[in-house]
Amino acid sequence: MDKGRESRWEKDAMTVEIGFAVVSAGVLAAVVFAAALVVTRLFGLSGQASAGVLTGGALAGGAAGLWRLVHVLYRFDVERRRGR
Secondary structure, eight states: OOTTSOOHHHHHHHHHHHHHHHHHHHHHHHHHHHHHHHHHHHTTOOHHHHHHHHHHHHHHHHHHHHHHHHHHHHHHHHHHHHTO
């Protein structure tokens, strides 16, 4: 009847997977940035050194979060195409 279209279950599974990918990416980015924040506090960095470490932590956190988002969604697509 609606050959080629996704079933309701598949749409729901995709929605859940997107939500999981976004949340886990956000958590990973926050953890990486928190590690940079801990380093600045632990070593008592201030001024330009602190700003550099925090900027690096923000960039690394953003990159890690983006990697996690892409990885989870790519893995889901591969599994979906295999029919699992």
